[in-house]
Amino acid sequence: MSEQNLNSLALGTLRQVHHIAFNVKDMKASKHFYGKILGLHELTGEEIPKTLLQLVAEGKVANFVTPDGTVIDLFWEPDLLPPNPDPKQAFTRANHLAFDIDPELFEQAVEVLKCNEVKIDHGPVTRPTGRGIYFYDPDGFLLEIRCDPIET
Template identity: 75%
Template sequence: MGLHELTGDEVPSTLKELVAQGKVANFVTPDGLVLDLFWEPDLFPPNADPKQQFTRANHLAFHIDADLFDHALEVLKNHQVIIDHGPVSRPTGRGIYFYDPDGFIVEIRCDNIS
């Protein structure tokens, strides 16, 4: 796949503490796609209810520019996408969580505006 692990100054500033704790690893593909793998200690067994956590993954997160976040939220609302929770603000940035048509939870996130 050509993955390159982000280290040192390459790690997003919002994730440096989690990387140092071994709770997240960041990779980038040759075409610039960033993949963040978060440690998840309490994965649940498979459940037919899509509102339950999945066994192998908690959710997929897509990073967007901070100035596009509010527009992305409006697009979700205009398409009657049911928001699971959010928008939320954390030290790692802003996020909104919703379910895709197959019941998998998806996050749209951005860095905090400096």
């Protein structure tokens, strides 16, 4: 066995994103946004992790899951300060969360955002890596829906 480098984890040690946690001021608005507008599945009943059952029952946490299994935890923080009124002022601890989508469904996603009057930061943009649109959740956190280029 070779000596482990104690300055970093070995490549491949971290397997995948386990969960992403957001503080939210308005749980109802955030649950509507992630569940109804973005179409993510909300964990209920036996799907809720046992460690979060009490917090979910008290309305302090909600859990959503993406089709690839990434869990998004929403933590209710009723005293959460509003984001900087300048939408170009990025959060200091995060940049954005990107959701992948089938290229054939990208335009539909853009229309869903527009129909729900979701605040768009910029886009849609087209790059060699694909297309993307950047928008804000109810608490001002920057999100992206992106897709790979359409194969021709």
